[in-house]
Amino acid sequence: MFIRQLGEKVGRSMVLMDESWTLRNGLEIPHRSVLAAMTNKQSYDDGCLSDEEINFLSRRARGGFGIITTAASHVQESGQGWTGEMGTWGDHHLPGLTRLADEIRQHGSKSFVQLFHGGMRSPSSLTGQQAVSASENFISDSEGTSRSMTLEEVNETIDSFAMAAKRCEDAGFDGVELHGAHGYLIAQFLGAKTNRRSDEFGGDVLQRMTFLNKIIDAVRNTVSSKFAILVRLSPVSDDTGISLEDTLKVCESLLSKSIDGLHISCWDVFEKHSSGKTLTKEISQFINQRIPIISTGSVWTGNDAHFLLEEGADGVGVARVALPFPDWPHSSASLDYSPDKPPFIPQMLTDAELSPLFVDYMRRWKGFVTDGR
Numbered sequence: 001m002f003i004r005q006l007g008e009k010v011g012r013s014m015v016l017m018d019e020s021w022t023l024r025n026g027l028e029i030p031h032r033s034v035l036a037a038m039t040n041k042q043s044y045d046d047g048c049l050s051d052e053e054i055n056f057l058s059r060r061a062r063g064g065f066g067i068i069t070t071a072a073s074h075v076q077e078s079g080q081g082w083t084g085e086m087g088t089w090g091d092h093h094l095p096g097l098t099r100l101a102d103e104i105r106q107h108g109s110k111s112f113v114q115l116f117h118g119g120m121r122s123p124s125s126l127t128g129q130q131a132v133s134a135s136e137n138f139i140s141d142s143e144g145t146s147r148s149m150t151l152e153e154v155n156e157t158i159d160s161f162a163m164a165a166k167r168c169e170d171a172g173f174d175g176v177e178l179h180g181a182h183g184y185l186i187a188q189f190l191g192a193k194t195n196r197r198s199d200e201f202g203g204d205v206l207q208r209m210t211f212l213n214k215i216i217d218a219v220r221n222t223v224s225s226k227f228a229i230l231v232r233l234s235p236v237s238d239d240t241g242i243s244l245e246d247t248l249k250v251c252e253s254l255l256s257k258s259i260d261g262l263h264i265s266c267w268d269v270f271e272k273h274s275s276g277k278t279l280t281k282e283i284s285q286f287i288n289q290r291i292p293i294i295s296t297g298s299v300w301t302g303n304d305a306h307f308l309l310e311e312g313a314d315g316v317g318v319a320r321v322a323l324p325f326p327d328w329p330h331s332s333a334s335l336d337y338s339p340d341k342p343p344f345i346p347q348m349l350t351d352a353e354l355s356p357l358f359v360d361y362m363r364r365w366k367g368f369v370t371d372g373r
């Protein structure tokens, strides 16, 4: 009865939330749900994971997520974007990373570390250095402008991504997600507004993706073939200057690279692009099953999750709903599952393994915590 109900609702040959799927390198993901990266401010000043951060992620692995993605972690000390951020830039991070990978594996989820560099969004007040980017870009009145990276710095940063990925593999993770979304350094190189370089790293969109391409190649040359590489992109960004047309060119080009899946960050997967289609549909029709796609943004109910599968996503990314509802994957297979919406009382979040520090951070997300903003 339930399956028939799904069959009627889900057009694409009955893709179900609680079935497994595989990344391009053959890594089997046990469930369609993906815990999207969530910064949670719980790491120590030196970037080492705290027990609280490990418990938070491990609890969601126990909740049945197919993939657990860590918070964005900086691959260079100078690429840190905010306090309490997880790091992957040094070998001193290895014990914590190993413990986290072990915990996630124990619950059967696949584990991914999100790798990033903040670029012009790494405040000098935190790093003690002027922020760098693809070009000299205005940041804010207090931060001033970024400095254009020298070729040597670009190459060093590419190497840092590769070394960070190697640490993640050594720690026992299943893969990394290269954070090319949300206006951080990789996106700053991809965007026409933020990248006005005249060397091999600038030019048209395919030239602007040289930085990303070289990171992928460097990571792949450093890790084994069974270690998965995902790339997360913002399909459209006015701030950096990325159009959907550019993103489709980037996607086409990425297909020839040694990556195992794409993750698009939509913020609202229900919103229609000017073509009248959602971004997920636009991109999945273009990709036409040549590589698995994860899509994320404003999914809350079982019905929302199945809508996204029907739009062509292979993995359904969620962030906020997984905070109060760590067992979301178990219920998401049912179209009738409709968990409560925010705001949430702090106790409900601490009961779901968010530390007081993380709850306090969530008070900054409008309308999320009863006594927040």
Ligand SMILES: Cc1cc2nc3c(=O)[nH]c(=O)nc-3n(C[C@H](O)[C@H](O)[C@H](O)COP(=O)(O)O)c2cc1C
Pocket: 036, 037, 038, 039, 040, 071, 072, 114, 179, 181, 182, 232, 265, 266, 267, 296, 297, 298, 299, 317, 318, 319, 320, 321, 365
């Ligand atoms: C508290 C919080 C922290 C986030 N941190 C990150 C991050 O570190 N990296 C990233 O790519 N996205 C980050 N995001 C964005 C989420 O991955 C996700 O794309 C976004 O929240 C939309 O999904 P949702 O509607 O299911 O929350 C964050 C979101 C939240 C709520």
